[in-house]
Amino acid sequence: MDTHIMAVAVCFLFISRPVELDPFGCFTSARRICSAFQTDDKSEGFVFSRGFGRKHHLQQDPRPGPPTACHLPEPPRCHHHHWGRRSAGHQRVPVSVSLRPVELLCPWREDRLWARAESSKEAAFTYAITAAGVAHAVTAACSQGNLSHCGCDREKQGYHDQEEGWKWGGCSADVKYGVEFSRRFVDAREIKKNARRLMNLHNNEAGRKVLEERMKLECKCHGVSGSCTTKTCWTTLPKFREIGYVLKERYTTALEVEAVRATRFRQPSFLRLKQSRGYIKPTDTDLVFLERSPNYCEEDTVTGSAGTRGRLCNHTSPLTDGCNLMCCGRGHNTHQYTRVWQCNCKFQWCCFVKCNTCSEKTEVFTCK
Structure with missing residues (x-):
């Protein structure tokens, strides 16, 4: 597997751990995915800048050819509000996606609140945007020719519609590759057969689905004197900011669900809406949660919230x-x-x- 792909994916996982405390003891699940994230495609490898401008280098194999090994040092904990990506010839693109502040900034260390937050709608948002982010970053790197095992979408070649006079051209983003890599890499963490696994896998897939649905078609006209005799079209990735905004809206309408156990093995097999009659399942792009979020504004000895x-x-x-x-x-x-x-x-x-x-x-x- 290409080292650069692993580097991009590992960085996203580090900056999006669902429940973790920053140095001030704050709940930063959603902010972690919006942490400062920069990559410079240089000879020494990727550069990850996280928290107060500190940099960490992925050390690659010094031998020529595609990188075969890398080392990612333990990242520092950080508490920035912006996420961005920068590659050769590109400026850093900041993204600011924040949830309601009371859900982010309240200090807590109690195990009860920790466990509850892992099943909350904030965790749902975090998992969804992490999975989408890995897919987006890998797809973008493929399109830019930065990775050795992928490139443009080979399925989008030749004429698509001869009657309308346009054909595939340029370099279409291979989002299928990015999504499949995200599915294999991000979902691999979910090994326990419980309700949390079903919740996390659903939210991961919802994030990737939102990305796929917002792929864009761009075209360029060709013809004499500016006419549009024929068009060359290709698919491009949306700005990650757009994905963040869509998932933020999904977060506000997240659905409470419960796991339904299989009759034979008594293990959770699928999720259904908790307040519904019958077995109504959430849609593919719905964010779901198992437990309602604690009140982060007020002190609560029952949940462990410090307010x-x-x-x-x-x-x-x-x-x-x-x-x-x-x-x-x-x-x-x-x-x-x-x-x-x-x-x-x-x-x-x-x-x-x-x-x-x-x-x-x-x-x-x-x-x-």
Whole structure:
């Protein structure tokens, strides 16, 4: 398997672990897939930039030819809000897809909340966008000629409709290859035969299905004096931002389901809508969850949620770190204090360092 494909896929899995705590103890399942993600296709391999500008290099086999081995160091935990991709000749493309802030920014460490969050609609969103992201990244790399085992879609060649006068041309994105790789790579983690497995596999497939449904057809006209005697067409990937927006909408309408056990082996065999009569199954592009999300705004000893009271917030930010969103409408307190530090330090001969004392008045804001 091509090392570059593995690199892209591994990075997506690392930045999208469904339930994990960042250094501040925050729930970052959805933000992790929107973490800073950059790739530079250079001779030394991919460069993954995650969290505070730190870089980690995938070290490839120094021998010529297609890469045969790579090493991915343990990634640092990060808490950025943007995801992007950059390849040779391309600018970094940021994507910002965030869920409601109260579902992202509340600190918790209790096992009860951890387990519950793994079956929530936030986890559903995370799995879906991760699977779609792996498929999108691999397909894009294939189209750009960066991978040795794939390329353009070979099925889209020659005339498609002679009466309408257009034919396949250019390099059509081979989304089938990307989707199949995502299916084999991402779904391989689901080995336990339980309801969580059914939920995760369904959401993975929903994310990939959304990507497939939004493939675009682009055409270029050919003819004398600007006429369009014939057209050459090819399929292209949508911007990943579009996929994020669609899955965000699916997240808001996610369906609660329950597993139906097989009569013979008593193992979960399929999912049905929990509030329905009979065995109504969710559609292929529905996001599904098993347990309702905890109330991340308020402290709850039953679920283990710590709430957002006392959390630091930014009173000028409209984003998830802003007081209006993080404090869940309760307002915020303003605290003033004087910060003191050593400044203008100079080396004196011989031999000591002399510093001035600087200070400034500053404010911090916490949720009520």
